[in-house]
Amino acid sequence: DQQVKQNSPSLSVQEGRISILNCDYTNSMFDYFLWYKKYPAEGPTFLISISSIKDKNEDGRFTVFLNKSAKHLSLHIVPSQPGDSAVYFCAASYYGNNRLAFGKGNQVVVIP
């Protein structure tokens, strides 16, 4: 049973515009959420995270929003750049269990 879900597997966006990626989770014990970026044939690289005590975390062009009541988080990338073209994975864990649960990923294509 998949605990982290990423729908809309692919997204195309014009350079300079905003990319919005969505993630839903089912396990109410999750209290820490992360976004990873992955290029083909490489390992995921950490982008940004958020703890359940917050509803927003911002780091440069990347902002993650958390809606605990809806069990939903989103990643905003603005402005989008061609180098952002990659697969983005949402992941979640909870205190006492450091094992990350991953979604299936969203393919983002930024068109120059």
Add this chain to the structure above:
Amino acid sequence: EADIYQTPRYLVIGTGKKITLECSQTMGHDKMYWYQQDPGMELHLIHYSYGVNSTEKGDLSSESTVSRIRTEHFPLTLESARPSHTSQYLCASSPGVGAFFGQGTRLTVV
């Protein structure tokens, strides 16, 4: 900057061969993980370790085995490779929350 290394990056091998995928980290992390990932799919945890001499199977059943004799080293072994083992294998380590990943090993069994 994460210091976790996987070798080889790519491996094509015949059915029935024994293989070992190497993973090393220089960050002194106790927690290490092996994930398996196929295109368009989520990362599946196949093994994890919370320290030396500690190994556990993950959520996805795997015919591979692991060992953790040293903190920095977490190799994965397949005794007899099969085409169904073709996948990308990702090693990760964690300081407690989140994880840092190596570059992965793309394994193809022919």
